[in-house]
Amino acid sequence: MPFLNSLSFERLLWLVPIFFMLHNMEEAPFMERWSKRLPFKFHPIDSTRQVVIAMIFLSLGGFLVTYLGVEYLANQTGYLIVLGIQAILLFNAFVPHIAATMRFRLYSPGVVTAILITLPFSFYLFRRALNENVLTWRQFWIMLGIAPFAMVIFALLSLQIGKALDK
Numbered sequence: 545m546p547f548l549n550s551l552s553f554e555r556l557l558w559l560v561p562i563f564f565m566l567h568n569m570e571e572a573p574f575m576e577r578w579s580k581r582l583p584f585k586f587h588p589i590d591s592t593r594q595v596v597i598a599m600i601f602l603s604l605g606g607f608l609v610t611y612l613g614v615e616y617l618a619n620q621t622g623y624l625i626v627l628g629i630q631a632i633l634l635f636n637a638f639v640p641h642i643a644a645t646m647r648f649r650l651y652s653p654g655v656v657t658a659i660l661i662t663l664p665f666s667f668y669l670f671r672r673a674l675n676e677n678v679l680t681w682r683q684f685w686i687m688l689g690i691a692p693f694a695m696v697i698f699a700l701l702s703l704q705i706g707k708a709l710d711k
Contacts, residue, residue: 548668553676557614557626561606562660564633568599571654572699579655588703591710602698623678627669631687632695634666639692689694689709 548556576592578583582676606629613622637658644652673679 555656564606565603567657574653594706594710598702635691637662
């Protein structure tokens, strides 16, 4: 990945919210219809507009957190916060996207960007963070342990914000 190798670690971290936004753009328009096709209630989704609002909120939050971590803090703590976002996205690629696609044998909104962007970028970013001593293996495993809980909290919170603003 010559292009990624040419970027400083700080610049590389700015790809986190950009790729997150692309993932949200794939996911948002299809989530309502997809979730209603499932045999059980998977998300508290009332409308596509609610999901779009939630995804805009999450995407803007990703850019804000990256700005604070990379430009304002500009230290290892700030970088770890942005890497925490990517840990959530890495977990999210597997659960629900890949797992749901395999389980229900139908397209899960977000699975294409999860496989083509999130997984390879996550592997590259975390390997580089480990190699550049920005991240330790212990920190990596702690992030992955926190990721499922953070993902659920942020998803539910953003969907509630989307629902409140969809009136």
